[in-house]
Amino acid sequence: MFSLFQAKNNCYCAFCKTPRRIYRKKNISVMNVVASAMAAIVLMFAIWQEFDPRAIIAFVVCLAISETFVQIRWRLSVVCRTCGFDPILYTKDPEAAATKVRAQLDMRKEDPKYLLAKPLNLPAIPAAKAKALQAKEKGKLVSRSI
Ligand SMILES: [Zn+2]
Structure with a gap:
């Protein structure tokens, strides 16, 4: 046992x-x-x-x-059940892994079950880097408010 x-x-x-x-x-x-x-x-x-x-x-x-x-x-x-992060997919295709995490986080945002849940401890992006990323591709950043 x-x-x-x-x-x-x-x-x-x-x-x-x-x-x-x-x-x-x-x-x-x-x-x-x-x-x-x-x-x-x-x-x-x-x-x-x-x-x-x-x-x-x-x-x-x-x-x-x-x-x-x-x-x-x-x-x-x-694969992480909370955020949907897949380390193996990430080593092969980081873009695809990011898409999956984004989809999982969007689902989590809409699910009322998680409204009162503890917020996820997502990695923070430094302000300067976030600005540069936002300039590059608008609106594609994962929201940190979940
Ligand atoms: Zn996770």
């Missing part, structure tokens, strides 16, 4: 600094391989009632499913 809690890691969002949890596990472990082997053996006896080489295929399929599941779970846990 304790290992369930250890697999998760406490961290802070890189953008809004909200404390949150991320799955530390990115790929399957020995435990998943053992579980897949057990599932394949159970399936083998359920289908053929004897040792059958086709169980290897079932084993590989089980491995593939658990690997996909662990990776998707990790990928989803990386």
Whole structure:
């Protein structure tokens, strides 16, 4: 039971600094391989009632499913649920990540559920830089009033 809690890691969002949890596990472990082997053996006896080489295929399929599941779970846990910041997308395409955060913050602004919520601790932009940015692209800055 304790290992369930250890697999998760406490961290802070890189953008809004909200404390949150991320799955530390990115790929399957020995435990998943053992579980897949057990599932394949159970399936083998359920289908053929004897040792059958086709169980290897079932084993590989089980491995593939658990690997996909662990990776998707990790990928989803990386994205901040409060502000929508996605660090992996940010390293590849900062513009797309900014668009996603903006959409999430706009949604948050309209949702009455967040009216009384604690305001997000968004990074402040120095006045001089904000002016320069505003001159470059009008109205595209993320509002800090949320
Ligand atoms: Zn965040």
